[in-house]
Amino acid sequence: MAEIKMTFSNLEERHLSNCKNYKDEKVMYDKLISQFENVESFENLNRTSRNLHRLAEGHMEISHESMLLMGLSIDQLDKTQSRLDKTDLDLKETKADLKETKDKLDKTELDLKETKADLKETKADLKETKDKLDKTELELKETKADLKETKADLKETKADSKETKNRLELYLNNTTNILNETKERLGNELSEMKTELKKTQDELKDTKAMTKLLSVHRDWIGIFNRKLKMKLGEDVFNEIKEAMDDARTYQTDITQCSCVKKLEEILEKVGMSFKDFKLLFETKQLSNKKFHKSPDQTIKDAKEQLLRDSFPEEQKNLVTSLTKLFNALEIWDPRH
Incomplete structure (x- = not known):
């Protein structure tokens, strides 16, 4: 703008004497300059510059340098117009971006509202959680008190357990002593029982042998006694039996009895003695004792x-x- 004003000033000084209608053209120049100073857009500026260029070509003698300067000004205005067009395009793109940004901001605002609602709900949940934590803390305090009391009880129980352990050890020692004594006593009793059992086994063995003997020969002894009874007579034989019973019961000597003398006379004839008869008689009585009621x-x-x-x-x-x-x-x- 300053260069253009300077150009018009130079033109005015150089061509002042050559222009017949200088005053009229001066008014036109001032009007153009006024339009140039008050342009509202670069399009008006461009149009004013071109009008000024035509006016100068038609009415003034302009130097080559001034023409070049005006051409450069017009080129500069063209470049500026191109930049403005590009800027306008950028503004449109920026406007579109701003609209997109506004939509995003609207969506973000909606998300913020939802987030605010979520935060409000979360705040309520946090309050509820805090109440639960407070309740839990109270319960923990109560539990801690219970644990402290339990610890005291355990300490007391430990002392009781120690005393009980000592009692159990004493009881165990006493029980062990009793068991040892019982074991020794049972061992002695078992030894005695073994001895008694062996004795009983021996007696059973003897009894078995005697039983076998009696089962085989008792009938022959009975036959012998019946034969002897026939030879002695029933009365004498009964006297002998009664004398034998008295001797066993009262421990008396019956060898001098008349019935025994008669018995010896008969036995001597068959090579037997009263001692043999006594043994056979006692054997028969033993047989009766084993298989019948005891006669003594x-x-x-x-x-x-x-x-x-x-x-x-x-x-x-x-x-x-x-x-x-x-x-x-x-x-x-x-x-x-």
């Missing part, structure tokens, strides 16, 4: 056994009858 049982023993033994209810009358039988035998033979 006294009336008193029989009565006591009758009272000790248990009988079925239907045999109570038999017990009474047996008691009467023993009483009669005591009357007939007081020695029993």
